[in-house]
Structure formats: structure tokens, C-alpha cells
Amino acid sequence: MTGRHLYKMINIGCHLSSSGGFTSMFNRAIEIGANTFQYFTRNPRGGVAKEINKEDIDNFLKLSFQNNFSKIIAHAPYTLNLCSSKEYIRNFSKNIFSDDLLRVESVPDSLYNFHPGSHTGQGAEVGISQIAKALNEVIKPNQTTTVLLETMAGKGSEIGGNFKELKQIIDNVDVKDKIGICFDTCHVFDAGYDIVNDLDGVLKEFDSIIGIDMIKAVHLNDSKNICGSKKDRHEKIGQGNIGIDVISSIINHPYLKNLPFILETPQEDLQGYADEISLIKSKIK
């Protein structure tokens, strides 16, 4: 194991189905050359969460430690909306969020990523304050999980399609050391940040508004659409409008290179991710 650090390192994985549990996800991750992964805490459309299997988790924790795994990411269901105009949806979302945070604690130091929400006509200002208020009710100061606001494409009434909105949420969250950002490359591009022509400029803008250290994970996706399209349609790495050269600059960027990178690209099977991971590893400088 000595000499490990002589090799080029990247923390990379992809979104995996949670069926079979953590040990199963670990085995699939290893099979495709990954050292992290992302999973849905429950059906992406909501619904009941699976029972927590302590034996499965203990086994996973041992394996992930032995194999130098990076932090893993739990992704909240898409139906969660902390800033819906409907109060029962806000309450339902808060309950799911709170229950998820308890469950995710069973894997210490996890990241819990969620879509900030859609204000559904209430306006961004109301939405932002509802999100921050809900976060203050569910995040516990002693939790080991870091909650991540995902950068969004800004479609419809989505909050988080620009860095200032994300900053306003963070400013209103009390427990600041438990909150961070997940930087989704497809979403940021679709939102109108031109990472193709000015990656450094976009990251500098992020740094001046939010602070670069707040990025705790990257969703590494190409985009089917052009910058500013506000569409949110992911593409395979190198086959979209972002392109392999920019993806390569992202994984090698001094601000980003040590973060966990998660692929959420449209693949038919695990082999698709395995191929993508080896493509990306071939671009490490």
C-alpha cells in the first residue's frame, strides 16, 4: 500500500440503484473502478424508505475504510419541495428530509444532496426564506452528515439556478458547518454559466459569491442543450455541449480535483459507467 500516493488519484463514482443495500452498491462501485457512489434515500418519486440493515452497513463501513472510499452521497427524492406554495407539500417534504437525515446518519460523514425547491409562483424571495426556515428545523448541530444544496438549471420556478440564491439560503441557515453545495456541471451550464468558454471565470464568480470551499461534491454530467437553455437534460461525458476538454479541465482544476465526482449520465448499464470512469481517469493530469 505504500506508494499509493505516487499514483494519480480521483474520487469518482456514479449514481447507483440502492437495491441490495450498501454492500451491494460497494461491490458494484468496485466493479466499475469507482471509490464513491450516490444513491436515492428512497424511491426518487417519494414513498417509503427501506429498513436499515445494521449488518449491511457495518460491512459496508469496513469495506469502504479498507478500500479508501471517499464520502458517499445520499440524494433526496425529487418530489421533495421545501418551498411549495402548498403547505401540506412543505410539511411532507420537511418530514421526509428529517427522516432521511436520521437514516443517513447510519453511514457517518455522509453527504445529503437535495434540490433546493421550486417556489411554484410565490417568488424566489419567499421560496428562499421557506427553504432556510425548513433547514433550520431539520438540521441538527450534532449530526455528522453535511447537507448539500444542488446547483440547479433554473427551469420553471426552480430556486438555485443562480449562485446568489444559493448564497441567500446559506446566509439564513444557522448551522453553517453542516451545509454545502453540490456543483452539477450540466445544471450550472444550462443555468447560463459558461463553463465551456470561461471555467475559471465561473468558479471565481462562485468563489466571490458563495466561497469555493462550500463545494463539497461535483455532479459530473455533459449537457444535451446549450448554455443558458435552462433545460436540465444530462448527456454522456464528451457527447454533449460541454465536451471532454472542459470535463477534463474540471476534474483537474485545483479548486475541484479533490472532491467526489459523481456521474449522473444516461447509461444503459453499469458497463457504460465503467467506460466513462476509465475515460475520465485517462484525463487526470
Ligand code: FE
Ligand atoms: Fe439532483
Ligand code: FE
Ligand atoms: Fe445532479
Ligand code: ZN
Ligand atoms: Zn439534472
